[in-house]
Amino acid sequence: MTALLEVEDLRVAYGKIEAVKGISFTVEAGQVVTLIGTNGAGKTTTLRTLSGLLKPSGGRITFDGKPLSDIPAHKIVALGLAHSPEGRHIFPRLTIAENLQLGAFLRSDKAGIEKDVQRAYELFPILGERRKQAAGTLSGGEQQMLAMGRALMSQPKLLMLDEPSMGLSPIMMQKIMATIVELKAQGTTILLVEQNAQAALSLADHAHVMEVGEIKLSGSGQDLLHDENVRKTYLGED
Amino acid sequence: MHTLPQQLANGLLLGSMYGLIAIGYTMVYGIVQLINFAHGEIFMTGAFGGLTVYLYVLPDGISMWIALPLMLIGGALVSVLIALGAERFAYRPLRGAPRLAPLITAIGLSLALQQAVFNWYPKAKNDEVFPQIPGGPFHVGSITFGTGDIFLITAAPLCMAALALFVRSSRTGRAMQATAQDPDTAQLMGIDTNRIIMIAFAIGGLFAAVAGIAWGLKYGSIKYEMGFQAGLKAFTAAVLGGIGNIYGAMIGGVVLGLAETMASAYISNVPGMEQLGGSGWANVWAFVLLILVLLFRPQGLVGERVADRA
Numbered sequence: 001m002t003a004l005l006e007v008e009d010l011r012v013a014y015g016k017i018e019a020v021k022g023i024s025f026t027v028e029a030g031q032v033v034t035l036i037g038t039n040g041a042g043k044t045t046t047l048r049t050l051s052g053l054l055k056p057s058g059g060r061i062t063f064d065g066k067p068l069s070d071i072p073a074h075k076i077v078a079l080g081l082a083h084s085p086e087g088r089h090i091f092p093r094l095t096i097a098e099n100l101q102l103g104a105f106l107r108s109d110k111a112g113i114e115k116d117v118q119r120a121y122e123l124f125p126i127l128g129e130r131r132k133q134a135a136g137t138l139s140g141g142e143q144q145m146l147a148m149g150r151a152l153m154s155q156p157k158l159l160m161l162d163e164p165s166m167g168l169s170p171i172m173m174q175k176i177m178a179t180i181v182e183l184k185a186q187g188t189t190i191l192l193v194e195q196n197a198q199a200a201l202s203l204a205d206h207a208h209v210m211e212v213g214e215i216k217l218s219g220s221g222q223d224l225l226h227d228e229n230v231r232k233t234y235l236g237e238d
Numbered sequence: 239m240h241t242l243p244q245q246l247a248n249g250l251l252l253g254s255m256y257g258l259i260a261i262g263y264t265m266v267y268g269i270v271q272l273i274n275f276a277h278g279e280i281f282m283t284g285a286f287g288g289l290t291v292y293l294y295v296l297p298d299g300i301s302m303w304i305a306l307p308l309m310l311i312g313g314a315l316v317s318v319l320i321a322l323g324a325e326r327f328a329y330r331p332l333r334g335a336p337r338l339a340p341l342i343t344a345i346g347l348s349l350a351l352q353q354a355v356f357n358w359y360p361k362a363k364n365d366e367v368f369p370q371i372p373g374g375p376f377h378v379g380s381i382t383f384g385t386g387d388i389f390l391i392t393a394a395p396l397c398m399a400a401l402a403l404f405v406r407s408s409r410t411g412r413a414m415q416a417t418a419q420d421p422d423t424a425q426l427m428g429i430d431t432n433r434i435i436m437i438a439f440a441i442g443g444l445f446a447a448v449a450g451i452a453w454g455l456k457y458g459s460i461k462y463e464m465g466f467q468a469g470l471k472a473f474t475a476a477v478l479g480g481i482g483n484i485y486g487a488m489i490g491g492v493v494l495g496l497a498e499t500m501a502s503a504y505i506s507n508v509p510g511m512e513q514l515g516g517s518g519w520a521n522v523w524a525f526v527l528l529i530l531v532l533l534f535r536p537q538g539l540v541g542e543r544v545a546d547r548a
Contacts, residue, residue, distance in 0.1 A: 053422055073425035082426075089423040091416050102416050105409075106428040154428070 004029045004064060004158055004189055005050070005081075011058035012042070012049045019045040021213035022059065027158060027191055027206075032184050034192040034200040034221065036234060037210035043193040044086050046210075047162050050191075051083035052076040064157060078106050080157030086166065086193075088147040092136025096127050099135050099146055103153025113153070120149035123179060141172030148179065152188075159183070160191045165199065177203065197234035201225040209234070241380045245503045246496070251387055251456070253495020254394035258449035259472030260479070260487035261401065262321070262442025268418045268482035269438045270333070275344035276324055277446060278469015279351035280317050284447030285368070285460040286355060287316030292369050302371045306389075306451075309369075313447040320351070321443030322436060330432075348465075355462040362462045368454030386455030393448050398488050401441065405484060410437065418482065467521075474528050480541020489540055498524045 003026035012020040020042040027033045035043045048054045050061060052073030061068040063081055071079070082103075091099050100120055104113045121128030124145040130138065135146055144164055151159055161180070165173040177199045184190060184203065194200035201207050204221035209230060217224065224230045262277045274280075291312030296305055328347055332340045355362050371385035383391075405411040417424040417434040424431055453468070454460045471494065479490025501523035506515025514522075531538065 051426055053425065072430075073422075074428050074430045077426060077428040085423060085426065089420050091419045091423070093419055094412075094415060098412065102412065102424075102427045102429075105413065150427075 002062075002065065003027060005191070006062040007046075007050070007059070008062075009059040010046065010049065010056055010061060012045050012054055013057040018057070019213055020049070023208075023210070023213075023215045024059075025206075025208050025215065025218070027189060029157070029189050030187055031205040032180070032190045032192060032203060032221075033206045033208070034194060034204040035208050035210055036194055036197045036200055036224075038195070038234075040212070041210040042213040043210055044162055047083060047160050047191070047193055048085075050160065051081060077154050077156075080155075081160065082151040082154045082156035082158070083160045084147045084151040084162060084164065086162040088140070088143045090135040090138070090143050090146050090150070093134055095132050096135055096138070096146055097131040099150050100127075100153055103150035106154065116153055116155070120152060123152075123182070124149055139172075141168045141175065144168065144172075144176055145179075148176075152183075156188075158189045158191060160193075162193045163195060164192070165194065165196045173199070197230070198225075201230075243379060244381050245499055247381045247383070247387075249496035249499030250492060251390055251495070252499060253475075253492035254390055255449055255452060255456075255468070255491070256472045256475040256494055257488045257491025258394055258397060258445045258452070259468060260476040260491050261398075261445045261484060263473050263476040264479075264481050264484060264487040265438040265442050267476070268484075269414070269421075269435055270329070271337075272329060272340050273344065273473070274324070274329075274439075274442070275341070275469070275473075276347040276351060277321075277442060278465030278467075278472070279348050280321050280324075280443050280465070281446040281450045281453075281468060281472075282460070282462065282465030283320055283351060283355065283450075284313040284317035284443070285450030285454050285464065286313075286359060286362070286366075286462075287447065288313035288451045288454065289366060289368060289460060290316075302369060305369065306371065310448065310451055313451050314444050317447035317450070318440045318443035321439040321446075325436060325439040330435075348469075352462055352465070359462070365459040365461050368458055368460050370458060371455060384456065386452065386457070389455050390452040393452060397445055397448055401445075401484060410434075414438065471521075471524060474524060478528055478531050478538060480538025483538070483541050486538050486540040490538065493539065494524055494527065497527050 005027040008024050009022045010020055011018060011022050023046065035046065037043055045054065049056050052071060056069055063079060066079065068076060091102065100117050104116065107113055126142055127146055127149060135143065138146060148161065148164065164176050168176065180190065181203055192200055192204065201221045201224050207219060207221045207224045208215045209217040209224065259281050262280065263274065266272055266274045288309035291309045292305055296308060324347055328343050329340050332343060371389065374385040376383045405414060413429045414434050416427060417429060417431050421431050453464065475490040475494045476487045478494055479486025498520045502515060502517050502520040506512050
């Protein structure tokens with residue numbers, strides 16, 4: 001069986017500076033795969049390239065059997081690849097309900113959309129309570145919930161989450177991670193980028209450590225969680 | 239002769255005209271953060287498009303009631319095509335370039351359009367007489383309206399209401415708001431932002447054409463350079479209301495129109511300012527108002543705080 005997402009020797013450059021220097025990995029349907037690494041390792045660049053916001057300078061991306069490299073960003077979501085971006089990027093002056101509706105922009109099954117809106121409210125009850133409120137008035141954690149709920153609205157085959165725990169309080173971080181576990185249990189395929197390596201590794205099937213644009217280490221989440229180098233560099237242990 | 243109600247009506251009419259043109263500045267700025275300084279010329283070419291239909295397409299002596307809708311269509315076609323052409327061939331290649339590049343391009347395009355009409359449109363070197371809707375003037379209490387005023391009074395609120403409804407309730411309108419607030423994320427939702435940008439330019443062109451025809455009907459003549467000052471004023475109105483905000487453009491237009499009219503009519507009654515009244519000073523007061531608003535409320539009368547844009 002071929003993987004849902006196959007990335008082969010992907011290269012991305014900003015001008016002359018190469019931010020991603022030939023990485024390869026796969027995501028199988030039903031898996032949670034995580035990319036961890038410090039700031040500037042190229043994780044966000046990788047996700048932005050997968051969703052079409054950046055153009056690769058080399059390599060191949062195959063999603064669900066189709067090559068992605070020449071497809072513009074607004075057509076990629078229709079193939080089943082949703083991206084909840086770093087920094088959340090909700091639409092601040094639209095309401096929560098409108099933000100969720102935009103997540104389903106390309107769908108036309110009204111009943112199905114309504115059902116998924118309700119599902120997002122079940123997953124994140126606070127969103128349901130504040131559905132008429134402008135999204136910009138939500139707290140950081142609530143905005144993160146909205147960004148994830150919005151990404152799910154496209155019924156993605158693969159959900160890409162970029163730094164969902166960034167800037168959140170420990171309690172809110174736990175909530176978000178618990179939600180990811182719940183989504184995984186429901187069978188959602190997830191590509192997770194995180195700086196919080198501990199949390200990401202403990203729930204990932206597969207993990208890759210990125211350093212300055214390259215994958216330095218790969219393995220199962222548990223393997224890397226117990227790897228001595230990873231513990232030293234990313235989990236802050238001596 | 240010029241009573242206060244008449245002055246208020248004059249200000250409101252002028253302001254509606256500014257508001258219609260200002261929509262084009264504000265929608266384009268709201269989505270691509272570009273000040274399309276050629277928009278005044280898009281307004282001017284809309285007026286000439288309408289006139290062309292009347293002079294060279296329709297038979298002589300045709301009733302204005304049949305001619306006017308066709309003139310509107312012709313004017314709109316010209317303005318929208320020029321606006322879309324500017325977007326596609328002048329501004330789109332410069333997306334991502336330093337901001338100065340599209341700004342200078344806009345100024346160049348503005349001059350090019352003016353000179354093209356000046357040199358190539360028959361007799362455009364002088365004022366071109368614009369056909370009038372027959373009838374009038376009408377008197378409402380102490381206020382006198384011409385037929386051109388009636389057109390503007392009807393068209394401006396209709397256009398504004400239609401636009402507000404479109405932006406707020408249609409799928410494309412929602413996509414437009416999303417693109418204005420966060421273009422990259424809008425693409426992640428599946429929104430074709432290039433298409434949204436084109437729609438913003440087209441709506442601006444359409445409104446400018448309505449304003450151009452209204453101008454001809456109200457003042458009786460049009461000229462190749464009419465877009466310069468009208469455009470500058472409409473841009474001022476957009477900034478006054480809060481650039482990027484469509485309600486701001488409408489409100490800014492009306493406030494500017496009223497302020498300008500009131501100042502030229504009454505400021506000379508203020509002791510010590512006897513010399514500063516009359517229409518010769520209208521522009522001074524309009525821009526004094528702009529400076530005051532920029533000093534005390536830089537986001538404009540109804541604009542959002544800039545921090546929200548991030």
